Amino acid sequence: MGNICSRSSNQGDPFNQPGRVVGTSSGGTAAPRAPLPAKTNWKATPGRTLGESTADGSTGGTDEARANAAIAAQKRAESASANKGKLGSKLAAQKAQTQAQTLDQVSRTERAARDVDGVEAARRWE
Template identity: 50%
Template sequence: MGNLCSTSKNEAEPSSRPGRVLGSAANPPPNAAPRAPLPTKSKAPFKSPGRTLGETAPEVSKHPDGELLRICLMTRLADWTMAKKRAESAASAQKGKLGSKLAAQKAQTQAQTLTEVSREQTAARHMDESSKARNWN
């Protein structure tokens, strides 16, 4: 048990080893192997010179494929409106007995839920007490 924290087998701490004198040579590099060359700079994949700050964005009509862009935007808008209508109709559709029960549960507040659970627990306790009383005789 005494050897558990012994320092004889541990390496010496860096502060206990003698250091270098100021002005002495630096440590040699760990690996003097040749390095791979840097990759050559490739040409950028885009052809636009870019925009300066404050410059306005090009309008759709100035775009070479302006008509195509306008059609794409219109189809996205149409898809979005269709999805919104579908979601609204699904939310308002009748879900049947289980759906109406689920909607009623979601509409309950926390106080109403706690009151209902309390009533159920009280009823179960009364049933247990009455069964014990019946079994006593």
């Protein structure tokens, strides 16, 4: 009954076949490989490690790049503080308030809301 679903054209279990030694070819043709370059000159110039100075003693512009980055960051910070706009100005004013000033402002707002409610109740004859 087990052979009903099986056909003779199905391949058998790959572990039932004889194996091969690791590192040997599988007997078929190997996968195509890209050709190696004709002249390898990578040994002639070993290159530089990071932070290594050049022959004239300079560090290859890393200090100059760092200084340029610092100047650019300073300019961005100055332009951001100069162009706050309406919301930025309001936020700066709010941050500058003391706790007493903030509480006084909240109190005035609440009193104004109560006055509006009182006027509304008087208009309705309550």
